[in-house]
Amino acid sequence: MNAHLPLLEIRNLSKSYGAVKAVNDVSIHIDRGEIAGLIGPNGSGKSTFFDCSTGLARPDTGTVILDGQDITGWSLNRIAREGRMLRSFQKTVTFKSLDAEENLVIAGQMFTFPSIAATFGLGKLSRSRIEGLRERARELIKMAGLWDVRHQPAGNLSGGQQKLIQFASMLMPEPKLILLDEPMAGINPKIIERVVDTILYANKSLGVSFLVIEHNIDVVTSICQRVVVLDQGSKLVEGLAHDIIQDQRVREAYLGG
Amino acid sequence: MSLTETVPQARRRDLRIPLAVVLIVVALAAPYIGSRYVTHSLIIALIFMLPAHGLNLLVGYTGLLSLAQAAFFGIGAYTAGLLAVNYGTPFYVNLIAAALVSGAAALPLGIPALRLRSTSFVMCTLGFVIIGQAIAKNWVSVTRGDMGLSSIPKPYFELGPLSFTVSGTTNFYYLALAVGVLATLAVWAIVRSPAGRNMVAIRENETLAESLGVPTWHYKLIVFMISAMFAGVGGCLYAHYLTVVSPLTFQMYYSTTMLIIVLGGGAGMISGTVFGSLLFVGLTEALRVAPEVRMIAYGACLLVLVFWFKQGFAPLINRFWNAIGGVK
Ligand SMILES: Nc1ncnc2c1ncn2[C@@H]1O[C@H](COP(=O)(O)OP(=O)(O)OP(=O)(O)O)[C@@H](O)[C@H]1O
Numbered sequence A: 001m002n003a004h005l006p007l008l009e010i011r012n013l014s015k016s017y018g019a020v021k022a023v024n025d026v027s028i029h030i031d032r033g034e035i036a037g038l039i040g041p042n043g044s045g046k047s048t049f050f051d052c053s054t055g056l057a058r059p060d061t062g063t064v065i066l067d068g069q070d071i072t073g074w075s076l077n078r079i080a081r082e083g084r085m086l087r088s089f090q091k092t093v094t095f096k097s098l099d100a101e102e103n104l105v106i107a108g109q110m111f112t113f114p115s116i117a118a119t120f121g122l123g124k125l126s127r128s129r130i131e132g133l134r135e136r137a138r139e140l141i142k143m144a145g146l147w148d149v150r151h152q153p154a155g156n157l158s159g160g161q162q163k164l165i166q167f168a169s170m171l172m173p174e175p176k177l178i179l180l181d182e183p184m185a186g187i188n189p190k191i192i193e194r195v196v197d198t199i200l201y202a203n204k205s206l207g208v209s210f211l212v213i214e215h216n217i218d219v220v221t222s223i224c225q226r227v228v229v230l231d232q233g234s235k236l237v238e239g240l241a242h243d244i245i246q247d248q249r250v251r252e253a254y255l256g257g
Numbered sequence B: 001m002s003l004t005e006t007v008p009q010a011r012r013r014d015l016r017i018p019l020a021v022v023l024i025v026v027a028l029a030a031p032y033i034g035s036r037y038v039t040h041s042l043i044i045a046l047i048f049m050l051p052a053h054g055l056n057l058l059v060g061y062t063g064l065l066s067l068a069q070a071a072f073f074g075i076g077a078y079t080a081g082l083l084a085v086n087y088g089t090p091f092y093v094n095l096i097a098a099a100l101v102s103g104a105a106a107l108p109l110g111i112p113a114l115r116l117r118s119t120s121f122v123m124c125t126l127g128f129v130i131i132g133q134a135i136a137k138n139w140v141s142v143t144r145g146d147m148g149l150s151s152i153p154k155p156y157f158e159l160g161p162l163s164f165t166v167s168g169t170t171n172f173y174y175l176a177l178a179v180g181v182l183a184t185l186a187v188w189a190i191v192r193s194p195a196g197r198n199m200v201a202i203r204e205n206e207t208l209a210e211s212l213g214v215p216t217w218h219y220k221l222i223v224f225m226i227s228a229m230f231a232g233v234g235g236c237l238y239a240h241y242l243t244v245v246s247p248l249t250f251q252m253y254y255s256t257t258m259l260i261i262v263l264g265g266g267a268g269m270i271s272g273t274v275f276g277s278l279l280f281v282g283l284t285e286a287l288r289v290a291p292e293v294r295m296i297a298y299g300a301c302l303l304v305l306v307f308w309f310k311q312g313f314a315p316l317i318n319r320f321w322n323a324i325g326g327v328k
C-alpha cells in the first residue's frame, strides 16, 4: 500500500510545556525499511517528539501521517494496535512481577485477539492463540539471549536485560515501525552489541523500520543511514550520519548545550 | 559436594487431594457439624465474599483501589428486594436483575471516576456510597425511605412444573454456597483469560500496557462494571437472607470490610479472598456472641497482618498448599 509514500510523515509538529517550547515546528519523514536516527543535546525535545508522534502526548499543532493515514490525535494504544507503530520509553519499563514470557505474551495479545470481548474467552480458539504467542515469545527470548532467565520476574533482572525484554516485546506484534528512545543508555557494551544485532535482524529479516534516539554516536553511525538533529526543540540539520557528525553546527550545539 | 545433591529428596506424598476432599466435605456438612449460629456466620461470610471477589478483580488484578463496593451491594440489595416484594419474582430473576442493575449503574459512575488519578479515584468512589445512601433515604416513593423494605420473601424457585421456597438457615446456606462457588469459578475464568493478563498488565504499568496496544481505559471500565455485578449478586443474597434492606445497606463500614477481606486475604489471589471472607467476616460474626473479645480479636488480626503478612494471608496459604503437595 502506498509504496511510493514515506512510511511515517510528520509535518510541523509543535508542543509547549508552559513557557518551554519543547518541540518547535519539526517535520520529518521515515522511509520504508529505513533506520533513521534522532539526536540532539539533553532537553532538545527528542522524547517529547516521540510522545507527540505516538499518542502519549497531544501535539499543539502538526500532523502525523502513518502509511498514508492521518493518525493525529489517535490514542497511544490505537496507534500501536491499528497503526503498528510501537515505541519504547527512555526509562526502561517492564511488567515487573511477570516473567519474560508473560511480558511478551501480553505484548502480542491485542494484535492476536480481534476484540476486547474475545480476550475474555477461555475456549479452544483462545488457548491456541495464546499458545501461538508463547511459541513466538520463546523464539524472541532465545534470540535476545534471555533464555536462562526466562522464568524470573522481570523486575529482578538487570536494566540491560529489561531493555531487551522491552525490545523483544515490541517485536511480538509484527510492527511496521518502532521508535526507540535511547535503547543503549545504561547498558554494558556486550548487551549493546546484542541490541544492535537485534535491531539489524528486525530491520533486515522482519522488515521493520526504525527511528532511534541515541546518544552513543558510534551506534548511530553504524546503524543509521539518515540522521535528524534537534536543538532546543527545533530541527537543526538532517543528513547522512557521516556528514552530520562532521557538521560544525552540530558540534556547536552539543558543546554549547 | 553437598549432601542434598547426593541424597535424592524423598518426595513426600501429595496431600492436596485428600485435603481438598476434606474441605469439600466440611463445606457440604457444615450445617450439620456446627451450630445454627456457625451456619449463620458462614452465610454472612459467603455473602460478603461476592463483593470481595469483585473488589479483588479491581484492586488485586487491575490495581484500582475502590471504596464503591457497598454502593453496588446496596443497589443489588434494593433491586432484588423491590422485585421480590412488589412482583414476587423467582430468586434467579432477582439475582440476574441485581447483577445487571448494579453493573449498569457502574457505567455512568465509572466513566467520570476512572478518568481521575489514584487518590481522587478513591475519594470519588467513596462519594458513590454516600450518594447511594442519600438516594435510598430520599426516593421515598420507591425505596420507602428510612423505613426501608421489609418482609422480603424467602428465595423462591420455579423450574418448569417444580417450584419451591428456600427456607431455614441450612437451606439458605446451600443456596449461598452454590452462588459462592459459581462466583469463585467465574473469577477464576476471568483472571485466567487473556483479559485477566491485560488486567495485570494495567496494574503493573498502565502506560506500558497502553503502548503495547491494550485499550486500558476500556478494560478498567469493564472490570469496574464486572466488580459491581459481583457486588450486586452479594446484595441480592443479603436482601433475601436478612429479609430487610434499609439505607444503612449503603455504609462505608461494608466497603472497608470488603477491602479488608481482599487486602488481608491477599490481593490478586482468589484463595485469599475466600480465606479472607471466612476470617474477617465469618470469624467476627461468630465472635459476636463474645462482644468483649470480638473487636479486640479483629484489631489484633489486622495488626498481625500489617506487621507480619504485608501481602495478606494468601502467600502463606500457597506455601502450605505447595508444602503438602510435596513441591520443593
Ligand atoms: N511532561 C513535561 N512537562 C513539562 N515539561 C516537559 C515535559 N516533558 C518534557 N518537558 C520539557 O521539554 C523539554 C524537552 O524535553 P525532552 O525530554 O523531550 O528532551 P530530550 O531531548 O528527550 O532530552 P534527553 O536527551 O535528556 O532525554 C525539556 O526542557 C523538558 O524539561
Ligand SMILES: [Mg+2]
Binding pocket: A046, A047, A048, A090, A181
Ligand atoms: Mg529523552
